[in-house]
Amino acid sequence: MAADVEPFLRIEGVSKNFGPFQAVKDVNLTIGKGEIFALLGGSGCGKTTLLRMLAGFEEPSSGRIFLDGQDMTGVPPWERPVHMMFQSYALFPHMTVEKNIGYGLKHERMTAAERTDRVRAMLDLVQLTPFAVRKPHQISGGQRQRVALARALARQPKLLLLDEPLAALDKKLREHTQFELMSIQERTGVTFIVVTHDQEEAMTLADRIAVMDRGAVQQVGPPGEVYEHPASRFVASFLGSISQYEARVLRIEGAEALLDVPAFETPVRATAIPGLVEGEVLTLAVRPEKLAIHRHPPGGPNAIPGEIKDLAYFGKDSLYRVTLPSGQLISVHAVNARRGGEARPDWYDKVWVAFEPAAAILLRG
Numbered sequence: 001m002a003a004d005v006e007p008f009l010r011i012e013g014v015s016k017n018f019g020p021f022q023a024v025k026d027v028n029l030t031i032g033k034g035e036i037f038a039l040l041g042g043s044g045c046g047k048t049t050l051l052r053m054l055a056g057f058e059e060p061s062s063g064r065i066f067l068d069g070q071d072m073t074g075v076p077p078w079e080r081p082v083h084m085m086f087q088s089y090a091l092f093p094h095m096t097v098e099k100n101i102g103y104g105l106k107h108e109r110m111t112a113a114e115r116t117d118r119v120r121a122m123l124d125l126v127q128l129t130p131f132a133v134r135k136p137h138q139i140s141g142g143q144r145q146r147v148a149l150a151r152a153l154a155r156q157p158k159l160l161l162l163d164e165p166l167a168a169l170d171k172k173l174r175e176h177t178q179f180e181l182m183s184i185q186e187r188t189g190v191t192f193i194v195v196t197h198d199q200e201e202a203m204t205l206a207d208r209i210a211v212m213d214r215g216a217v218q219q220v221g222p223p224g225e226v227y228e229h230p231a232s233r234f235v236a237s238f239l240g241s242i243s244q245y246e247a248r249v250l251r252i253e254g255a256e257a258l259l260d261v262p263a264f265e266t267p268v269r270a271t272a273i274p275g276l277v278e279g280e281v282l283t284l285a286v287r288p289e290k291l292a293i294h295r296h297p298p299g300g301p302n303a304i305p306g307e308i309k310d311l312a313y314f315g316k317d318s319l320y321r322v323t324l325p326s327g328q329l330i331s332v333h334a335v336n337a338r339r340g341g342e343a344r345p346d347w348y349d350k351v352w353v354a355f356e357p358a359a360a361i362l363l364r365g
Helices: 047-055 097-105 112-125 141-154 171-188 199-205 223-228 233-238
Strands: 007-018 021-032 036-040 062-067 082-085 159-163 191-196 208-213 216-221 243-253 256-260 268-271 281-286 292-294 303-313 317-323 329-335 350-354 361-363
Touching: 007 047, 007 191, 021 047, 021 191, 021 216, 036 047, 036 199, 047 082, 047 159, 047 191, 082 141, 097 112, 097 141, 112 141, 112 171, 141 171, 171 199, 191 199, 199 223, 208 223, 208 233, 216 223, 216 233, 233 243, 233 281, 233 361, 243 268, 243 329, 292 329, 303 329, 317 350
Parallel strands: 036 191, 036 208, 082 159, 159 191
Antiparallel strands: 007 021, 007 062, 208 216, 243 256, 243 281, 256 268, 281 361, 292 350, 303 317, 303 350, 317 329
């Protein structure tokens, strides 16, 4: 969390057991006021269980949760300044858009005029004023998502929990809605916690990400930091595509390490990590977009010959799978920005794959 962000939500040693199964294991997180924070992980990693404990639908087996300085232990869901927006949106099909948005205000201490003003403000916030009298089946999936968001924000929660909020949308609409969510969060200043299994969604939306696996938090940080400097093989492989190979340190040369990588059948150079020693065995990882593919031997370090085994052409870019001298594969992501008349590498072409020492990721765990 950035130094200038005020701590707002503290999760201290929280675990959750369902009989002998431990769904969440000793989670410690501090989330700042006004952050968009993502809990990222695959199915069964514990992220939704953690979200439900924040909402009050589940009680921790151990540990405590503090929201804006208040201990949430024993506080029921309806008394928490928290709203949870579910994946299904849970809109009332027989109610209009404006009535759906205003439903949660029925029991608030407000006059009818104040409720009307609040609903109008929410409609304006999510740009749905022209659709106020329509019913959910008469609007698009993206608009239904915004109705659910407006209903959640109408009660002015301190914390908004979003469980896979964009999962029901198609890819193009999901990308557009991500930026709408960010804009709405910036205007309201409400702290958002988003649960998702979609790495691109988490990296686009969130100020920071917590990557979870088997109930435990594996790494926390800004998207760029977690992507570029993963703390483990699991995080590296979960967040984006990556090729990983066993390596042994031959020697340390200043800021770089010379590595023996059997898959390459030639030594390679990588930026050294703290505590690295000669003879240490670890993992060398390289992301596809950090690699360059050449028809002829390039100058510089870390050039490995190979043969193109597979090729996927996406228009603006291509993905190559190259067979290395050892028989192992490496993936290369290349942007199709070639000059006119320059041939693009094709199936079974002999090529060279190269990367800079700084592009190599060394992993111990």
